[in-house]
Every structure is written in structure tokens, then in C-alpha cells.
Amino acid sequence: MRPTGIHLFGLRYWSAALSADVGRSDRRLLVKYDPRDLARIFVRRPSGNFVEARYADVTLPSITLHEALTARRTLLAKGRREVDTRAIVRTAMAQRELVDAATRKTARLSPVADESSWIGRHAAFYSVPPLVMLQLACRRPPRCAADLHLSSDQEIRLAKMFATEPAAVRRMTFANVAQPSRRFIATRPTQVCTSCSPGHTEPEPILRSQLLGWRITCPLCGDPSGMPAVANSPFRQYRTAALRDEKLLDDEVERGIGTWTSPAEIARLLLMRRIPRPIPRESDLWRFRVLGAIIPDLDRVVGAQQENLPTPAKPILPLHMRPALLAGIAIVERAGPEMLRMLRGHMIGDNWVRFTDAAENIIARARR
Numbered sequence: 001m002r003p004t005g006i007h008l009f010g011l012r013y014w015s016a017a018l019s020a021d022v023g024r025s026d027r028r029l030l031v032k033y034d035p036r037d038l039a040r041i042f043v044r045r046p047s048g049n050f051v052e053a054r055y056a057d058v059t060l061p062s063i064t065l066h067e068a069l070t071a072r073r074t075l076l077a078k079g080r081r082e083v084d085t086r087a088i089v090r091t092a093m094a095q096r097e098l099v100d101a102a103t104r105k106t107a108r109l110s111p112v113a114d115e116s117s118w119i120g121r122h123a124a125f126y127s128v129p130p131l132v133m134l135q136l137a138c139r140r141p142p143r144c145a146a147d148l149h150l151s152s153d154q155e156i157r158l159a160k161m162f163a164t165e166p167a168a169v170r171r172m173t174f175a176n177v178a179q180p181s182r183r184f185i186a187t188r189p190t191q192v193c194t195s196c197s198p199g200h201t202e203p204e205p206i207l208r209s210q211l212l213g214w215r216i217t218c219p220l221c222g223d224p225s226g227m228p229a230v231a232n233s234p235f236r237q238y239r240t241a242a243l244r245d246e247k248l249l250d251d252e253v254e255r256g257i258g259t260w261t262s263p264a265e266i267a268r269l270l271l272m273r274r275i276p277r278p279i280p281r282e283s284d285l286w287r288f289r290v291l292g293a294i295i296p297d298l299d300r301v302v303g304a305q306q307e308n309l310p311t312p313a314k315p316i317l318p319l320h321m322r323p324a325l326l327a328g329i330a331i332v333e334r335a336g337p338e339m340l341r342m343l344r345g346h347m348i349g350d351n352w353v354r355f356t357d358a359a360e361n362i363i364a365r366a367r368r
């Protein structure tokens with residue numbers, strides 16, 4: 001703290017409560033702030049109490065941390081040697097007005113049903129990175145808006161920028177998805193329906209359903225031939241059970257309807273490694289998962305195709321292997337918690353401990 005106040009990000013703050021502390025301590029002071037509103041900060045005095053400090057010039061409007069840093073870089077790039085609070089705030093407000101003016105004139109692409117890439121398509125249309133488009137919309141750092149984390153304030157800002165309703169923006173995201181099920185959300189499309197894919201547009205849209213790592217049917221057209229990899233899957237005999245689990249995950253993610261436990265939690269257990277009997281060669285252990293104790297064909301197919309399954313942390317299987325996992329989840333869900341205890345018999349050593357701990361936690365939650 002200087003005699004002129006607290007200086008943070010090039011902005012100067014003051015509070016009358018701090019006047020008694022000037023020059024009394026050489027220690028650094030703890031400062032807390034909201035990156036969405038830099039008009040005020042909270043400073044811990046040497047006594048341990050926090051006091052609120054505001055801009056030294058209280059007539060200036062609030063700006064965000066991202067706006068402050070961008071404005072400061074702009075001023076320094078122009079050769080300004082002295083960059084004070086007033087200059088930073090005025091520059092930030094000028095940049096904000098430019099963005100707002102550009103937004104009002106922005107050409108807007110029409111959304112596609114079930115789309116998840118509307119903002120990304122706008123970014124591609126204007127030849128800018130998607131994170132820049134989010135910065136312009138949210139006036140916050142790039143991580144402010146993502147498919148899994150979207151605040152109501154960000155909804156409103158994005159909706160205003162693209163002239164739509166906040167609810168429409170939220171429907172394009174996965175912000176309402178429960179934490180366990182987020183393991184099934186992919187970062188890029190994992191399947192495309194050949195019957196109704198919205199191609200022939202530039203940039204091509206990405207649908208929400210293309211990012212759902214449990215889907216084996218298209219929710220838009222329902223054409224069973226739209227995903228040939230599923231139709232030709234070596235596990236197509238499990239299709240009925242797989243479709244049941246697809247509905248379980250749809251109900252949990254899209255409608256908030258659950259059963260005794262999350263299907264995503266069951267998937268995590270089924271993809272843990274197991275030791276079959278007789279114990280195979282060490283070089284073959286990689287291909288055995290708990291799921292193989294429920295779906296007998298799995299070990300053979302994985303070995304024949306030399307295709308390692310994903311880890312429990314991200315249970316998104318290739319489309320032709322997906323019916324096996326979905327069927328396994330449906331079988332466990334229908335059998336109930338006791339089947340998890342039965343599956344422990346296929347584990348030994350550290351894997352037994354990890355599986356048992358995870359399974360007992362799931363069973364305990366189910367009984368509450």
C-alpha cells in the first residue's frame with residue numbers, strides 16, 4: 001500500500017479506513033476482488049479485518065478484469081508511459097462501445113435444430129478463434145463461457161449478442177448435466193447420422209447429439225441405418241439392452257430422471273481392469289475389463305481388433321463397441337446393487353480395493 005492508495009492492475013483504489021495503516025507496515029496486504037467487477041476490491045488490514053476499497057475516482061464505471069488488462073496493453077502499445085485509472089477505464093469503455101456497435105451490425109447465422117456449435121460457426125464465419133468470440137460476448141477471460149459452465153449472466157450476454165433467448169443458448173450447452181454424466185460428453189463429434197446430418201452448409205454445424213458419447217441412435221430422425229457402425233457392430237445382439245441404457249442416460253442428462261445410481265457411475269466401474277482366471281500372460285492383461293465379465297464376447301473382440309478400451313475417466317467407446325458398454329450398464333442397473341458386489345469376485349489386489357471402495361460408495365448413496 002502506497003500513500004496514494006492500493007494499486008492493482010494499473011487501477012488505484014482508496015478507502016478512508018486504510019488511512020491509519022499507511023506507513024505502519026511493510027508487509028504485503030491480501031487483496032480479494034471479483035474479476036467481473038473491478039470497481040471495488042477488499043483489502044485485509046494488518047489487524048486482520050477486511051475493508052472495501054473503491055476506485056479513487058468513484059465517478060468511473062465498473063469494468064472487468066479482462067477489459068482492464070486489454071485496455072492497459074492497448075495504452076502501452078500506443079507508447080503511453082503513464083497509464084492511470086482514468087485512462088484504463090476510458091479505454092475499456094471505448095473498446096466496449098466498439099464491440100457493442102459491431103454486435104448490432106453483426107450478420108447472424110441461423111441456428112440448426114439440436115446445434116451445439118452456433119457460436120463456433122460465427123467465429124469461423126468471421127475468421128476469428130471461438131475464444132475471441134466468447135470474449136466479445138462475455139467481456140471476461142476465455143474460460144468464462146464453456147459448454148459445461150454457463151452462468152445466467154453469460155446466458156444473457158450471449159443471447160443479446162446473437163439476438164436470441166437465453167433459454168435457447170442454454171439448450172446448446174451441457175451446463176445442466178450432472179457431474180458423473182459429463183464423462184460421456186465429448187469435445188468433438190463422435191458419431192454422425194448419415195440420414196439427417198446437416199451438411200452442405202459452411203461452416204458445418206455440430207449437433208449436441210454428436211457429442212453425446214452414449215448415443216447409438218440419432219435422436220432427430222431415429223433411423224436405425226443412420227449409424228452403420230452400430231448396425232454392423234460385433235455386439236449387435238445386445239441392441240435391446242443397449243437401447244435401454246441409452247434411454248437411461250437420456251433421461252438422466254436431458255430430463256433429470258434418475259434410478260438407484262447414475263449410469264455413468266456404473267460405466268466407470270465396468271471399464272476398470274480385471275484379472276480373469278486362469279490368469280493370462282502379463283502382455284495380455286491390458287484387454288480385460290470388468291465389462292467382459294458381463295459381455296462374454298468383449299475380451300475376444302478387443303483382443304482380435306487390438307483395440308484398447310478407454311479409461312473409466314472418459315468412458316466414450318468407438319461407435320461399433322458402444323453397444324457392449326451400454327448393454328453392460330443396463331444389465332447392472334436392472335440387477336441392482338448386489339450385482340456390483342458379485343463383480344468384485346473378478347478383481348484381485350489393488351484393483352479389488354479400488355473397485356470395492358467405488359462400488360460400496362455407490363451402494364451407500366443408493367440406500368440414503
